[in-house]
Amino acid sequence: RLRQELTDNMTSEISEVFIRDLCVSYGYSQESVRAVIQQFLPRADDFLSSAFMELSVGGTATALDFERAVCSLFEDGLHFQTKHTGQLTRRGKKGGYADGFAIALDQKHCALIDSKATSTYALPATDYFTMAGNYARNYKELSSDPNVDLEFVIYVAGGFSRKINEQLSKFHGETKIPAAAISAFELLALTKSKPEQSFQIRIR
Secondary structure (H helix, E strand, O other): OHHHHHHHHOOOOOOHHHHHHHHHHHOOOHHHHHHHHHHHHHHHHHHHHHHHHHHOOOHHHOHHHHHHHHHHHHHHOOOOEEEEOOOOOOOOOOOOOOOEEEEOOOOOEEEEEEEOOOOOEOOOHHHHHHHHHHHHHHHHHHOOOOOOEEEEEEEEEOOEOOOHHHHHHHHHHHHOOOEEEEEHHHHHHHHHOOOOOOHHHHHO
């Protein structure tokens, strides 16, 4: 359960809710639970990095956990207000939403995140047209502010094929929406440095 808690939130900070849940489940005092957890925390960052990289190339078996972990990194590491939206459905409508919806600090701009648990992602035609014709058109349904602007879409994967830049350029040219890709390793490196909020403007 500690492993799942760490990977779900991609942080070594353990919530009070999790500690209370363990106390109820196993009948130990909070002091005892904290003492056990404390033994693992010095190695937590290394564990998180390793676990995240494994999720990023695990295919369908790890896809959902990878989506959640990526959203957590955008939230806690890059200061976006992020929702995991990949499993939501549109009520009475066809289509769905990108894996993540991220609102910038200025509350005026947002981004769509699609996470792919593979080492050779190439933005194939099906994903290309799903983003262009579905996710990018429906994003305002995820926001309480109908005036929020879609600033960019970004793909996160364990790795990419050589075609990815060509596909991203094509997407930008046809939709006028900037598109980017970042590897799991690069995203980890960005968030590990614990950047200040002002850093968000530089990466947008």
